[in-house]
Amino acid sequence: MIEIEDLTMDYGDFRALDSLSLSIPQGEFFAFLGPNGAGKTTAIKLLTGLLEPVGGRVRLGGFDIQEEPLKAKALMAYVPDVAVFYEKLTALEFMRFIADIFEMDEARSEALGEELFAKFHLASCAHQRIENLSLGTRQRLAIATALLHEPKVFIIDEPMVGLDPVHARIVKKELKQRSREGMTVLMSTHLLNVAEELADRIGILHHGKIIALGTMDELRAQNAVQGQRLEEMFLGMVGEG
Ligand SMILES: Nc1ncnc2c1ncn2[C@@H]1O[C@H](COP(=O)(O)OP(=O)(O)OP(=O)(O)O)[C@@H](O)[C@H]1O
Numbered sequence: 001m002i003e004i005e006d007l008t009m010d011y012g013d014f015r016a017l018d019s020l021s022l023s024i025p026q027g028e029f030f031a032f033l034g035p036n037g038a039g040k041t042t043a044i045k046l047l048t049g050l051l052e053p054v055g056g057r058v059r060l061g062g063f064d065i066q067e068e069p070l071k072a073k074a075l076m077a078y079v080p081d082v083a084v085f086y087e088k089l090t091a092l093e094f095m096r097f098i099a100d101i102f103e104m105d106e107a108r109s110e111a112l113g114e115e116l117f118a119k120f121h122l123a124s125c126a127h128q129r130i131e132n133l134s135l136g137t138r139q140r141l142a143i144a145t146a147l148l149h150e151p152k153v154f155i156i157d158e159p160m161v162g163l164d165p166v167h168a169r170i171v172k173k174e175l176k177q178r179s180r181e182g183m184t185v186l187m188s189t190h191l192l193n194v195a196e197e198l199a200d201r202i203g204i205l206h207h208g209k210i211i212a213l214g215t216m217d218e219l220r221a222q223n224a225v226q227g228q229r230l231e232e233m234f235l236g237m238v239g240e241g
Helices: 038-046 067-076 091-101 105-121 136-149 163-178 192-198 217-223 230-237
Strands: 002-011 012-022 029-033 055-060 076-079 155-156 182-187 201-206 209-214
Touching: 002 038, 012 038, 012 055, 012 163, 012 201, 012 217, 029 038, 029 163, 029 192, 038 055, 038 155, 038 182, 038 201, 055 067, 067 076, 076 136, 091 105, 091 136, 105 136, 136 155, 136 163, 163 182, 163 192, 182 192, 192 230, 201 217, 201 230, 209 217, 209 230
Parallel strands: 029 182, 029 201, 076 155, 155 182
Antiparallel strands: 002 012, 002 055, 201 209
16 A cells, blocks of 8 residues: 655755665554654655655555655545644634545535544534644544545554543554554654554664564564563664663
8 A cells, every 4th residue: 555665865965764665555554663863754754745755756555646646645644743733723624624625525524523523532622723722632633634534544653742541542542443444554653662552563764774674573583582572672773772
């Protein structure tokens, strides 16, 4: 569902992403890990078409993000680590705005929106302006509205930003459930316990290159260790163990 081939990005003379190749099948929950500056956000911006690579390509559902951006983006949702909203809109108005962008049928989008607002405990703030919402509520609204058009590919940078334990559980459960139902998830995070809990496969980026890739068991086999937690392996691999 996500095909990345030799993806390369430079900022001036600095190579931030170096020939990244990765294939993420439909329904996989994939976690991108890596120390600060590893290239995770750069990779995500290339995947979502926000940056143009100096080399390589990305296909989402078969559509090249540079050559057929509208078709690729129609399949996708992206939640950045700091979500951007129209602050003067209410939560419900924003949901309707997103439905319009994706040209959704009104009855369907209202029904799905209501379901998402209930699931993410947003109903009580539906008529509040976004500028007055707390950080965690904004994050829940960002995730709920991103799910509205039932994307096939869901890309999220630090999903747990601002979420209390109750809402973190709701978000984790919903994303995992949707991935089981066929939504492909690519999550970037520093929370190794969240990656370990949710991800089918994990990729560790370091200095713009993938240095480890696989399921938890595969990562343990690559490191010739048994039963280790992700944190210990991660610290060992990035040179801090
Ligand atoms: N617009 C830019 N101009 C110049 N250098 C940049 C730019 N954006 C990112 N970089 C550099 O590219 C490298 C990768 O940055 P990136 O933001 O992709 O890392 P990251 O893995 O997301 O880091 P973090 O975990 O800190 O968010 C870093 O060295 C960063 O300083």
